[in-house]
Amino acid sequence: MILTVCLNIAIDTTYTVPGLVPGSSHRVATVGARAGGKGVNVARVLTSLGQDVVLTGLAGGSTGAQVAADLAGLTGLAGLTAELVPIAGESRRTMAVVHGAEVTVFNEAGPLVTAEEWRAFLESYAGLVAAAGVVVLSGSVPPGIPASAYAELTGTAHTAGAAVIIDAEGELLHEALAQGPEIAKPNANEVATLLGRPARTTDDATEAAELLVKHGAKTAIVSQGAEGFVAVTPGKSYAVRPGRLVHGNPTGAGDALAAALADGLTKGQDWPELLRNAAAVAAAAVAAPLAGDFDARLAAELRNTIQVEEV
Ligand SMILES: Nc1ncnc2c1ncn2[C@@H]1O[C@H](COP(=O)(O)OP(=O)(O)OP(=O)(O)O)[C@@H](O)[C@H]1O
Numbered sequence: 001m002i003l004t005v006c007l008n009i010a011i012d013t014t015y016t017v018p019g020l021v022p023g024s025s026h027r028v029a030t031v032g033a034r035a036g037g038k039g040v041n042v043a044r045v046l047t048s049l050g051q052d053v054v055l056t057g058l059a060g061g062s063t064g065a066q067v068a069a070d071l072a073g074l075t076g077l078a079g080l081t082a083e084l085v086p087i088a089g090e091s092r093r094t095m096a097v098v099h100g101a102e103v104t105v106f107n108e109a110g111p112l113v114t115a116e117e118w119r120a121f122l123e124s125y126a127g128l129v130a131a132a133g134v135v136v137l138s139g140s141v142p143p144g145i146p147a148s149a150y151a152e153l154t155g156t157a158h159t160a161g162a163a164v165i166i167d168a169e170g171e172l173l174h175e176a177l178a179q180g181p182e183i184a185k186p187n188a189n190e191v192a193t194l195l196g197r198p199a200r201t202t203d204d205a206t207e208a209a210e211l212l213v214k215h216g217a218k219t220a221i222v223s224q225g226a227e228g229f230v231a232v233t234p235g236k237s238y239a240v241r242p243g244r245l246v247h248g249n250p251t252g253a254g255d256a257l258a259a260a261l262a263d264g265l266t267k268g269q270d271w272p273e274l275l276r277n278a279a280a281v282a283a284a285a286v287a288a289p290l291a292g293d294f295d296a297r298l299a300a301e302l303r304n305t306i307q308v309e310e311v
């Protein structure tokens with residue numbers, strides 16, 4: 001079983017409008033709403049990859065109930081079990097306004113979580129992680145959750161014998177590195193504080209990945225959007241490039257990448273194969289309009305076009 005953690009769960013709302021003019025009224029052409037947050041996207045992709053997935057996180061208020069109902073199968077996802085810990089605060093909503101080829105996004109910070117609620121989560125997590133082979137820790141956390149959260153969750157996972165993939169930034173990521181996560185996967189902007197600048201080139205991304213390893217990650221992957229990613233593994237370093245550029249919605253490509261990395265870890269694939277498969281799934285996620293979805297047929301088609309080069 002793969003355990004995915006989404007501490008800042010949301011209802012992702014998507015409005016489509018012909019054009020966006022600040023300060024004016026808009027007629028909304030289409031409305032979409034479904035459970036979201038990075039950990040939810042990861043869980044969706046893993047479920048599509050055929051994995052047995054448990055999604056955990058914090059959920060509160062009517063938005064939390066809507067998330068739970070969505071995940072329980074109102075829109076149907078076989079293979080996914082949600083184990084959400086209740087909180088008194090109201091879970092957040094995000095709003096994406098799609099206008100032409102552009103998307104404008106509004107992300108709420110999320111509800112205030114009390115120390116008691118966080119302790120209840122840690123207790124529940126310790127029980128769930130006992131049955132997990134891999135844990136994926138993704139995204140931001142709501143107010144009230146300490147910066148040491150992912151470090152603590154990584155330590156508990158390791159005690160239980162589970163591997164950890166962390167896709168986060170800032171203090172959440174930096175504190176967790178000391179616990180030696182199996183894979184750290186920030187994107188090129190998210191390594192800016194570590195590197196002193198965003199990673200713009202392959203050399204920058206490699207330097208950032210090496211720094212992540214120096215701080216404790218066993219493998220570090222720095223993703224660079226349409227350029228692909230750099231991976232520094234315990235043996236070798238690789239530059240992975242999509243052979244074919246995919247047009248679409250890049251939001252959630254990193255979540256798909258994290259999910260596919262977890263999938264590869266459970267299958268014991270060697271690094272070149274694992275990285276190739278992961279890049280194909282991430283690229284196929286760009287072609288799908290909604291974050292958390294990907295076209296498996298396209299992923300299979302793209303696999304052979306991915307370039308995996310030792311650096
Ligand atoms: N246009 C594209 N065509 C092909 N592959 C892509 C494209 N965009 C992204 N990818 C693949 O997806 C991976 C992850 O993308 P990216 O670096 O944008 O992640 P991210 O910023 O963490 O995204 P998010 O946090 O929204 O999920 C890239 O390393 C690359 O392999």
Ligand SMILES: [Mg+2]
Pocket residue numbers: 167187254255
């Ligand atoms: Mg990301």
